[in-house]
Amino acid sequence: MTTWGVAGTGGMASLFLDDASKLTSGHFNAVYSGSLSRATAFAQQHKLDHAYDDYNAFVENPDLDVIYIAGVHTTHADLAIRALQAKKHVLIEKPMTLNVTQAQQIIAAAKKANRFCAEALWTRFTPTLESVISDISSGKIGEIRHISANFGFRVDLEDHQQRLLNPQLAGGALLDIGLYPLLLPLFLLGQPTEIKANVEFSESQVDLASDLILTYPQGVSAQLSYRLDAYLPNKAFIAGTKGYVELEAPWFASNRADWCMADQPIESQYFALTNRGWGYEFDEVNRCIAAGLLESPKHSWQDALSLATLLERIRSEYGPIYPFEQP
Structure with missing residues (x-):
């Protein structure tokens, strides 16, 4: 079973974790926010073990396998690349990045780290x-x-x-x-x-x-x-x-x-349609990681680049x- 951390404490993060909590292919146990009070409140709400306001400490947690990037659009590229450099798999909330160059940089980082990476375009997984x-x-x-x-x-x-x-x-x-x-x-x-x-x-x-x-x-x-x-x-x-x-x-x-x-x-x-529907991409990421895949055939790196x-x-x-x- 994969262990997940979430970077971000907004509404999308809560919705995703609510669906994921009903599934058994993986589980969340850590959250990162730039505000420790927000991270702590989110951890209490979703019964997570760890709350961080230091991103480096968050991604270096040896118990985490996957980081779900759920912050604002402008943070996606930086947070994803840093997580990949820390040898974590990543699921990045849509849009993956603000432009093609950033998307290419993330994919290059995933290849170098030999880690799974996908854009969280949940509709494609329903x-x-x-x-x-x-x-x-x-x-x-x-x-x-x-x-x-x-x-x-x-x-x-x-x-x-x-x-x-x-x-x-x-x-x-x-x-x-x-x-x-x-x-x-x-x-x-x-x-x-x-x-x-x-x-x-x-x-x-x-x-x-x-x-x-x-x-x-x-x-x-x-x-x-x-x-x-x-x-x-x-x-x-x-x-x-x-x-x-x-x-x-x-x-x-x-x-x-x-x-x-x-x-x-x-x-x-x-x-x-189980729950709100986000669980399908959660299960797909866990399935791909278990199979040793670096990308999902349902929404591939090329699909993310095309978008x-x-x-x-x-x-x-x-x-x-x-x-x-x-x-």
Whole structure:
């Protein structure tokens, strides 16, 4: 059984640990935060043995096998590389990094340390998406012609210091929720030939909402939306020459897929979704480590690099460019 530590004490860290605590393939027993009081409170909440405010001491704990990097986006690359240099396996919360260069540096560190490394894009590990992608790959809906997906909810737009609206913390919609809709066309169709976007910015100059159209050869397209200022249906569908499949809300953690083949009645397919769904990637990391793998075949290093490439491409053309990235 692998022993885990978590770097970060935010909401995502708590959600992940809640799911992991119900599983037996590994367990958490340590937490790191820049604030010892936050680390101690988190350790008490999740019944962890150790709380650290010294990152070096944290990653040098000989009892830890894996570090889950769950801090703000701007810390991912540094914390992951330091953990790998300490010979720890790492699972890095999405997005893995802010750009392709950082992602390449992390992967190089994983290779040098001979340690497992993955981006925590939990949707890719759920049984619903695994099954749907398998059926699509087998030709169930024919050739893909169009993909549509969205993800939206509303945040407090007056609180400019919250993480999602803070440019110093790489806030904004794209890196936090926009990458989910992008996942479907990227995985099924690859990099688009053209991207058109209509982006709305907050007062703090992070991207608040966006509508994207991705264009591929032979007229294939993807229409994607993500917003931090409104609630969207959070559904997705993939249309092909023989029919289509729709993933019910929330599609990124769905337990139902509706298939419509030509003019036939809709056939609903149901899947068990254990807890909130984060446990699937926890089990996958533990499985890969036990098997001696350095990356997961479900979301490989190349998959993470492809996503980083697309995110960087969108930001370079449409923004946001963060203050610390300015020349």
